[in-house]
Each structure stands twice: as structure tokens, then as C-alpha cells.
Amino acid sequence: MAKDREVIIEFLPCGAYVKVSAIDAATGCEVSIVGDPLRGEAALEDLAVQKLDYVMKRRAGGTAGGTAGGTGGGRPASADSVTPPRRKGLYV
Numbered sequence: 001m002a003k004d005r006e007v008i009i010e011f012l013p014c015g016a017y018v019k020v021s022a023i024d025a026a027t028g029c030e031v032s033i034v035g036d037p038l039r040g041e042a043a044l045e046d047l048a049v050q051k052l053d054y055v056m057k058r059r060a061g062g063t064a065g066g067t068a069g070g071t072g073g074g075r076p077a078s079a080d081s082v083t084p085p086r087r088k089g090l091y092v
Helices: 041-059
Strands: 007-014 017-024 030-035
Touching: 007 041, 017 041, 030 041
Parallel strands: none
Antiparallel strands: 007 017, 017 030
């Protein structure tokens, strides 16, 4: 994390886990992670800030470890991808 940047960190306990949000104050870019509260606030905060850095780098056009301009979710954005037909009926 850059030292000259303000990042807002929010911890939201949800039962056996905690949701940690990191928001860049200048851009409003927000990311969230979910983790084990036993890991400690410092470790969860570090992870959330690392994810924020990664997302901001990707949005700026950098290829922070993946393919730039991706669609997210790990799926290629190709026109060749075919959506399987929806099944009708009752799922049990």
C-alpha cells in the first residue's frame, strides 16, 4: 500500500467469519474479503489492502497477475462460449 494514500477499513463480523472491506478514499474503489476472525485484524487488513492494490492496478490498465481487461470470475469473454440450455422441473 502506498503510504500517501488513505484507505478506509471496515470489519463486519458475521457469525464464524468476518467480512473486511477496504475502500480507497480518493477513488471510491471498494473490495471485500471474507476470513476467519482468528487470523487477527492485522492479517485480514493486510489481505484486504493487497486485494485493493490488485484491483486498482487492474483498473489502471496494469496486468496484476492476470489477463488485462478480463470479465472477472475466471471465464473468457469469447463469443464462442455457449450457454447451456436451462432445465425445467423440480430440483431436489
